[in-house]
Amino acid sequence: MLDFVRFLFQMGTKRIETTWDLVRFGANLRVRCRCGHVATIAGTEIDFMRSKRRWPHPLGYLRNKFRCSKCGRRPIAVDLTANDPTVKIGPSLADIMAANSAKDES
Numbered sequence: 001m002l003d004f005v006r007f008l009f010q011m012g013t014k015r016i017e018t019t020w021d022l023v024r025f026g027a028n029l030r031v032r033c034r035c036g037h038v039a040t041i042a043g044t045e046i047d048f049m050r051s052k053r054r055w056p057h058p059l060g061y062l063r064n065k066f067r068c069s070k071c072g073r074r075p076i077a078v079d080l081t082a083n084d085p086t087v088k089i090g091p092s093l094a095d096i097m098a099a100n101s102a103k104d105e106s
């Protein structure tokens with residue numbers, strides 16, 4: 001069963017609860033596995049993947065979707081970071097912006 005525990009990040013005075021907040025505040029996620037593997041994923045790529053797969057917005061849901069690329073286990077920790085991404089899971093921000101403007105979303 002999925003654990004829908006509220007998953008709330010605090011970055012200064014900014015509350016980050018959804019993938020869109022990651023994009024808005026330019027934050028990335030650092031995902032840490034028990035095996036020692038650490039990956040930093042761009043917030044923009046996470047939000048793009050969420051919209052593409054029609055996942056709910058809250059980060060608490062996404063947390064259960066992450067899998068370690070080395071051992072396949074779920075992460076033991078997910079933190080906010082401003083560091084550059086170390087892995088790529090989707091298109092670049094420029095690609096995403098081009099797709100969004102084509103859709104003409106408000």
Ligand SMILES: [Zn+2]
Pocket residue numbers: 033034035036037068069070071072073
């Ligand atoms: Zn691992």
